[in-house]
Amino acid sequence: MRTGTVFNIQRFSVHDGPGIRTTVFLKGCSLRCVWCHNPEGQESRPQAVVVENRCIGCGVCTEACPVHLSPVDLRRSAKSECALCGVCAQVCPTGAREIIGHPMHVDQVLSEVLADRVFYEESGGGVTVSGGEPLLQAEFANEILQSCRSHGIHTAVDTCGHGPWETLQRVASHADLILFDLKLMNSARHDYYTGASNENIVSNLRSLAEMHDAVWLRVPVIPGVNDSEDEMDSMAELASALPGARRVTLLPYHRAGVGKHARLGRAYPLSDTPTPSSDQMRRHVARFRAAGMLVSTGVFR
Ligand code: SF4
Ligand code: SF4
The missing domain is CATH 3.30.70 (Alpha-Beta Plaits)
Structure with missing residues (x-):
């Protein structure tokens, strides 16, 4: 059994896919989003x-x-x-x-996941492998997903989509559902706010939506960063052209991550950014609905 580095296992999660889930957070991410709500997951090592x-x-x-x-x-x-x-x-x-962050064997993760099996069965839930970015510990993620599947547990992966296509393809093949974070369409601004341009991510998303029929987009709505008409129109246009992605969750920004950044001794550049108003969120929801998507709002992650 493979060992990986896990920084949290959240039981009774209701924001990472359908039903009641256990979310396994793997350490390490290739992006550095300035608004990150799990900055403790960015570095690969404990x-x-x-x-x-x-x-x-x-x-x-x-x-x-x-x-x-x-x-x-x-x-x-x-x-x-x-x-x-x-x-x-x-x-x-x-x-x-x-x-x-602590090293864990796949069987240790599995035994934590199995402890809540009855809740998954009652609610239509399962396990979600998140991060950080699961693609950075792809083989560990694959083994967790395969083990859960072999026990009949619904599997989901939450990814920023940044990484080699072959790696994403392999992880996705073990997941019943992919939660795919779409942040910005303007590549220069994507680079500025996340530390990487978005060509690889958009290309991966297009390929993924061809091979997988359950891709749920997750779009953080961050005033002054990605909530312009141009940005939202571009995202809705892309979403409408993806065969496997019919659903999108819009996540209104809030500042709850400030304390975590302080704990890591980091500045938090968005401390003055407001939460989008209900009217603004309604307009974004309408835009994605007009593009033919099933739209919901969720909790900023
Ligand atoms: S700071 Fe803590 S974890 Fe690091 S060496 Fe000292 S006792 Fe060990
Ligand atoms: S000095 Fe602070 S961190 Fe160290 S043991 Fe005391 S309370 Fe804990």
Whole structure:
């Protein structure tokens, strides 16, 4: 059985596909979206972090750490000296120290997923492999999906679509449903806001929608970033031309990710960006409906 790096397993998830699901978050992503709500999933390797507002400055962690890294050291300059042994997280009395990301075997993931099988059966749910970006741990993702399928569990993958087509094709072949994030059609702006241009993503989406008949698009709606008429029209036009993608979920931006970025010692450039109004969301929904899509709104992820 293969081992991968998992940073969260969320049970009773209702935002990552139909029914009640268990969402398995794999570490590592090839994009750096400035609005990311799971920034702790971006780096591939595990990370030691400090939740600032929980730290009472008692020094227990520094004393126990084999290389005596204090919370300040960890936030600033000395991260590379951290061996990720996890001792600080074990001794911290307030839970301020955390290790994000742990190695897991496929069978460990499977046993967590199987624990809620009755809820999937009752609700039409299943498992969703998310991230980060599952394509960065494609073989691990494939084994999770195959194992779940062999137990009759509905499988979904949540992807940003950035990566080699052959890798996406293989992962998609083990998934009953693909949740595909579409962020921006203007490639230069895509590069500016996510760290990569979108040609590979759009090409992958076109190919995927030819081979798979259950692709659900997920579009974050972010004022000032991708909510212009041009952008939304271009996305709706692309969506309407995809045979396997008949459904889209629009996700209104909100600032809930600010705290996570702070915990990782990162700036959050969209802290002044507002949540789109109900009227704005209604106009975007109407635009995608006019393009022939089944449209819903969801929770910004
Ligand atoms: S994970 Fe280990 S090495 Fe890293 S800061 Fe904590 S105790 Fe020190
Ligand atoms: S043990 Fe926890 S509360 Fe005490 S200094 Fe370290 S991080 Fe802060």
